[in-house]
């Protein structure tokens with residue numbers, strides 16, 4: 001992992017990450033020090049809109065929809081830019097979905113999803129602050145326990 005700031009040729013830039021959450025984003029994406037490509041992490045960069053923000057640039061990596069959904073839960077204002085040949089070819093504003101499927105684990109140890117191989121499902125009751133209800137045990141969950 002390097003800390004230089006530069007434009008990337010191909011890959012993904014995740015901008016407007018909540019300050020301090022850059023490493024959580026990398027964790028969600030399964031990127032650690034063994035990752036073979038260049039990863040640039042900027043923490044507490046100045047942002048006109050939010051005061052401070054984190055930015056993550058990952059070379060030669062695209063994001064799957066499920067990964068973008070996870071990032072939306074962690075940092076609802078994040079923006080994902082897909083770069084090809086040094087140009088932004090796609091921009092995604094992340095958005096918390098109304099139903100969160102198979103991304104989070106239920107925090108209730110007695111929930112059936114904690115014991116059996118069932119896809120979890122949560123209904124979003126409130127987005128800010130984030131509150132979800134488990135489809136199976138109906139527990140209200142606001143803690144993010146990623147699967």
Ligand SMILES: [Zn+2]
Pocket residue numbers: 106107108111112113134135136137138139
């Ligand atoms: Zn549950």
